[in-house]
Amino acid sequence: MTALLHVDGVSRRFGGYLALNNASCEIGEGDIHALIGPNGAGKTTLFNVVSGLLRPTVGKVSFKGRDYTGLKPDRVLTMGIARNFQQVRLVRGLSVVENVMIGAHARINRGILGNAAEFFGFSIAEKAAREKARAMLDFVGMAGKSDLQPDELTLVDQRRLEIARALTSEPQLLLLDEPAAGMNPTELLELSALIKRIRKQGLTVLLVEHHMRLVMSIADFITVLSAGSIIAAGTPAVIQRDPAVISAYLGARE
Amino acid sequence: MLSSYWDSVAVFLGINILMGVSLYIPMTAGLISLGQGGFMAIGAYVCAILTKSDVPFFLALVAGGCAAGIAGLVAGAPALRIRGIYVMILTLGFGEIVRVFFLNFESTGGASGLGGIRPLTELWQVIVACVIAYLMVWRIRHVRLGRAMVAIHEDDLAAEAMGINLTRTKLLSFSLGAIVAGLAGGFYAHQALFIDANQFDFSRSAITFLYVVLGGVSNPLGAIVGAAIVTLLPEFLRVVQDWRMTVFGTMLVLIAVWRPDGLLRAPSLHKS
Numbered sequence: 001m002t003a004l005l006h007v008d009g010v011s012r013r014f015g016g017y018l019a020l021n022n023a024s025c026e027i028g029e030g031d032i033h034a035l036i037g038p039n040g041a042g043k044t045t046l047f048n049v050v051s052g053l054l055r056p057t058v059g060k061v062s063f064k065g066r067d068y069t070g071l072k073p074d075r076v077l078t079m080g081i082a083r084n085f086q087q088v089r090l091v092r093g094l095s096v097v098e099n100v101m102i103g104a105h106a107r108i109n110r111g112i113l114g115n116a117a118e119f120f121g122f123s124i125a126e127k128a129a130r131e132k133a134r135a136m137l138d139f140v141g142m143a144g145k146s147d148l149q150p151d152e153l154t155l156v157d158q159r160r161l162e163i164a165r166a167l168t169s170e171p172q173l174l175l176l177d178e179p180a181a182g183m184n185p186t187e188l189l190e191l192s193a194l195i196k197r198i199r200k201q202g203l204t205v206l207l208v209e210h211h212m213r214l215v216m217s218i219a220d221f222i223t224v225l226s227a228g229s230i231i232a233a234g235t236p237a238v239i240q241r242d243p244a245v246i247s248a249y250l251g252a253r254e
Numbered sequence: 255m256l257s258s259y260w261d262s263v264a265v266f267l268g269i270n271i272l273m274g275v276s277l278y279i280p281m282t283a284g285l286i287s288l289g290q291g292g293f294m295a296i297g298a299y300v301c302a303i304l305t306k307s308d309v310p311f312f313l314a315l316v317a318g319g320c321a322a323g324i325a326g327l328v329a330g331a332p333a334l335r336i337r338g339i340y341v342m343i344l345t346l347g348f349g350e351i352v353r354v355f356f357l358n359f360e361s362t363g364g365a366s367g368l369g370g371i372r373p374l375t376e377l378w379q380v381i382v383a384c385v386i387a388y389l390m391v392w393r394i395r396h397v398r399l400g401r402a403m404v405a406i407h408e409d410d411l412a413a414e415a416m417g418i419n420l421t422r423t424k425l426l427s428f429s430l431g432a433i434v435a436g437l438a439g440g441f442y443a444h445q446a447l448f449i450d451a452n453q454f455d456f457s458r459s460a461i462t463f464l465y466v467v468l469g470g471v472s473n474p475l476g477a478i479v480g481a482a483i484v485t486l487l488p489e490f491l492r493v494v495q496d497w498r499m500t501v502f503g504t505m506l507v508l509i510a511v512w513r514p515d516g517l518l519r520a521p522s523l524h525k526s
């Protein structure tokens with residue numbers, strides 16, 4: 001098994017606070033890899049580093065063997081890493097399908113002629129992008145909601161929309177930050193099926209999730225983060241019995 | 255036919271609409287400029303100098319627009335690193351730099367201004383320019399560039415994470431706006447027939463800002479409505495002429511309190 005993503009000794013400091021402390025991990029290609037840990041452990045910070053929104057204070061990240069530390073977020077996306085946001089970030093003023101189409105921006109480079117054609121309404125590519133965005137909405141279970149405004153959606157649908165948007169960029173690695181938050185049992189089942197379908201399409205998924213039943217049922221591999229440090233890594237069976245993990249969770253619960 | 259007086263009012267209205275559109279474009283991407291007067295000045299001077307050397311008016315207009323567009327790229331570059339109020343301060347400074355430059359640049363008349371410009375601006379040309387500018391704004395909203403601009407305006411961090419190139423999109427929108435302002439400047443010079451630096455001072459930029467805020471920032475028709483009100487009101491109401499700035503200042507306050515989105519609101523913009 002080859003690793004798609006390498007996180008290599010990454011630390012990230014906010015003022016005097018060390019949110020990530022020398023974290024290293026590998027994400028195997030084709031895996032559903034879960035990243036778990038108590039609140040404030042640094043999971044979202046790690047996502048921000050991997051997606052280029054934050055520069056690590058120390059350490060490096062590489063994708064398919066290539067060091068891309070410091071690359072801008074839009075270039076990281078084009079390289080093949082897409083994400084959602086724990087705090088949903090949709091564009092108000094654009095319809096649902098237009099929000100999804102944003103994900104295709106980096107993928108379409110039409111040059112001056114193509115842009116002019118698009119501008120004058122002759123563009124087939126524009127139509128194709130819209131079709132593709134609709135198909136992606138179907139894929140995440142949001143058929144028929146294309147023309148709504150994002151704030152007309154339930155929070156659960158907003159999360160699905162973010163997944164559709166990320167998928168539209170045709171990533172190889174998908175980062176999902178707490179996609180199950182606020183979902184009821186049926187929706188959880190749908191999400192778990194969706195993540196499996198995404199993997200079946202050949203994508204690698206890095207999943208941050210507090211919902212343990214979901215994590216244990218779909219993850220191939222689990223990395224545990226606590227107070228900025230990686231305290232355990234292994235298969236679900238191993239992690240469930242790891243004393244350090246159990247104490248980190250019990251300690252955090254109080 | 256319109257009388258020559260109303261003909262001239264209509265031309266200035268068209269020029270003001272172009273100015274409103276020039277500000278509206280970067281505003282869609284969240285960049286608020288208080289220096290549109292500077293781009294207008296560049297367009298006016300470049301265009302006037304060229305027609306004085308017998309370059310055809312149309313070509314001179316295009317050149318003036320391009321010169322302003324290039325200035326937009328230059329002025330926009332530092333604006334990429336800053337946000338909100340700082341962009342306003344920076345563009346305000348840019349407008350002043352341009353004004354002081356033309357005030358002291360002897361080759362274009364310096365402080366005594368540039369006269370003897372031929373009366374080449376015609377109403378139909380201005381109308382055509384307005385229609386094209388408006389169609390452009392309307393169309394941009396429905397293509398990739400416009401979606402990117404709206405996304406940046408909403409949340410530039412998320413936009414960048416979704417693959418939008420902030421540098422390119424912001425510069426492009428800034429520069430497109432500057433081109434339109436430069437075009438307005440070219441028309442202005444060949445209507446006013448005399449230009450000097452102080453015609454393009456801060457109050458020009460501020461009043462352009464008023465068009466857009468008054469009409470509505472979330473609807474491209476807003477800039478047109480705003481420009482029309484501000485330009486035509488003094489023509490119909492004598493009081494407004496004498497108390498120009500006071501009336502407009504009051505309007506701005508009232509709008510800020512009662513209709514922060516401007517007179518026209520967004521929904522008409524959303525297509526089904």
Ligand SMILES: Nc1ncnc2c1ncn2[C@@H]1O[C@H](COP(=O)(O)OP(=O)(O)OP(=O)(O)O)[C@@H](O)[C@H]1O
Nearest residue numbers: 014017019037038039040041042043044045046086
């Ligand atoms: N931009 C920032 N500036 C300052 N501190 C930050 C910043 N981002 C995160 N932190 C801090 O870093 C720590 C880790 O935050 P992070 O969001 O990565 O945690 P998390 O593991 O995602 O937690 P949760 O499960 O609650 O989402 C927290 O204490 C947080 O307050």
Ligand SMILES: [Mg+2]
Nearest residue numbers: 043044045086
């Ligand atoms: Mg988090």
